[in-house]
Amino acid sequence: MKSKYCLLVFLLFMFVSKANSQKIDSLIVRNFFNEAFNNGKCYGQLDYLCNQIGNRISGSANAAKAVEFAYDCLKKEGYDSVWLQPVMVPHWLRGEKEVGFFIINKKKTLVHICALGNSIATSKSGIQSKVIEVKNFDELKKLGREKVEGKIVFFNRSFPDAIINGAYGITVDQRSQGPIEAAKLGAIGVVVRSMTHAYDNFPHTGATSYKDSIPKIPGCAISTIDADLLSQALKENLETEFYFKQNCVMLPDVLSYNVIAEIKGSEKPEEIILVGGHLDSWDVGTGAHDDGAGTVQSMEALRLFKAIGIKPKRTLRCVLFMNEENGLKGGLKYAELAELNKEKHLAAIETDAGGFMPREIGIAVTEEKLLSIQPWQKLLAPYGIQSINIHGGGADIGPLKKQGVVMIGYHPDGQKYFDYHHTDADTFDKVNKRELQFGAVTLAGLMWLISEYGL
């Protein structure tokens, strides 16, 4: 009977203590919120990054300015350490504004295009040829070399509207691998429908790639409206030709930096919890959602701890990666050095999906483990987190995975992200101050919970 009584007291104690710790956690996240909403810095920092610096492709003068700005911002906060991590990055230049049109019976129709990132130039006078429209690589392969050789391949697979999230993942291969697959069959160029649900005249750039063993051919993106125009023209007249001219060039690699700041943990300083986004952007728009938002949210998440005077048990580190967009050199270098220096990262959180309202957090753990951290969702629900699932990850943190680091993706509401992604439309005015701040609060809250309870 006595042992039963003891057990009861113990369970009661556990219950009260758990309830208390939940209450404390809830208060701490609320303090993050109050600080972010009353004295937040991230919106002003994003304003500066977008409107004073501008877009900041790796290797550019603007990217160097962004490094300097972020370093200064972090330095001012008086963290335990702030440093630059050198990394060599590609330096791709778009060159002059691209020109594209299609021609039926000598009548030219101008279309909105832009070179795919990393693409080679066309010849100086541009290239012109008949067009082969396909939806995917299977269709292309079925056509064979006979029908493709000497032509321009038009990849016209739409973002499927009836996919709630994930349309990008199932269409992006035509952009990232299109020039390789088309060149295998002798094509001389590639036009790719923009990766977006939006129906407008913004062409969406983004990285494409080449293989040394396969001829390199130029590739451009075409706006969704113009993709339909071109497709219609081809339906009406198979002799339709396409012309485009771009003089982009890949220059020698340039020295750049990841920017890093950390607060040392009070109990387990050797265990690092990373939060990060990427400082570079494409060379269109001003990289507001991609990934200015993630950059300033990561800085703000760290600042919130300092501002409300909380010392975390574990080490918190903000990492602003360079060159996510066209090379991932920053992410690779960071992981390489982490391994070399025998650093122990407990978890890495990536915020690179825009400054929209928080929705989901993906934490790449087992289903069993997930059950034990599900209660965190309730703590973060007031700030927008609807669910925690196991689909964690991110491009910049990806290289850390093989070191056993838990991959975590912060997923704000994604319905509008690809409206702006990699275009001139990705500008500061598209980011809502409050939504951006909710993201920073969520990240800080998540870091707090991991720091307190581990994973």
Next chain:
Amino acid sequence: MKSKYCLLVFLLFMFVSKANSQKIDSLIVRNFFNEAFNNGKCYGQLDYLCNQIGNRISGSANAAKAVEFAYDCLKKEGYDSVWLQPVMVPHWLRGEKEVGFFIINKKKTLVHICALGNSIATSKSGIQSKVIEVKNFDELKKLGREKVEGKIVFFNRSFPDAIINGAYGITVDQRSQGPIEAAKLGAIGVVVRSMTHAYDNFPHTGATSYKDSIPKIPGCAISTIDADLLSQALKENLETEFYFKQNCVMLPDVLSYNVIAEIKGSEKPEEIILVGGHLDSWDVGTGAHDDGAGTVQSMEALRLFKAIGIKPKRTLRCVLFMNEENGLKGGLKYAELAELNKEKHLAAIETDAGGFMPREIGIAVTEEKLLSIQPWQKLLAPYGIQSINIHGGGADIGPLKKQGVVMIGYHPDGQKYFDYHHTDADTFDKVNKRELQFGAVTLAGLMWLISEYGL
């Protein structure tokens, strides 16, 4: 033993049957989604409402056009009944563009103002006086008649940023009751800080009110940036005067209509489930989020049933109310006739919070009852519903409450709503097609569940 066995079989059957019905519900909502995203009409209808008709304040020619348009849209779908419900509505005219400025040492600084809805005009040449700035009615009352008489009262209570939702509710009294409270103490006019988190130069209109026993004085809204300018001027110089001129007028009431369509229930046709928004808007912007979005979502929710060929058990009714903004005559008339005709409304769902991503549904039932309908959240979660709570209601459906109708509010993510609310910025381009469609799917899903399982 046998009875235990029977019980087991029965429980198993119940379990399988419940799992099956959940599966069917899930499939039906997914069908709504596919239909809305592949053949949806609501975005096109909103385009027409905003860009072909424009804003549509009660009593205006545009409001009449909106009635006609909505009636035609519903009629084309071939529902069991479509009808117009006559209602007399106020007809307030803003008149010429308002003029406002403050004056220090004869120097005029122009500010962005607009008349509050239902406000009277100033004198023809405008009014000018010293300004008394207060944050709330308590402050005003403490000042007393001596300090207020003959002055213009400036209500300058900000939207508190550190309120997640609900800032409107705790600041709007200065707009809705400001002229009454100021006039009680002899003020000659009122300027009210705009109800918004946004910091910009859009003044936000919205209904104000008068009491017959208290002198009517004119009221205007001032943009948030200009409210701060005026406040700063007052800090620097107490002699600062404010001038404004507006020649709005309340004309005689006009005949208008609620627009209604219904699908008769197959099993319980006498039980009505209502979904609705309001057709009228303010006379600024084009009423895209408020409440063009709710209007077209309500029409679409009904259409989705018809389009996928589902016959609901209970009667579904789409009601597009007239005059929500400045009189609520449509809502009052609807409830009056529902009572007169002894109609039995099981539930009424209002969508009047913008065309943003779904977040919450408020269903005004007991906590106990709520537990039994909580599983609906999981069914609607893929479309954005994070929670179902008991805070249901809405202005247009409000008058039905005393008939025992369950009040339901559809609450999309609200962080940006008041950026646009009642301003020139509330235009079609602010509504995202996908987000709008998610709302229509959610409403249809909710109606399906209520129709199948009651409340």
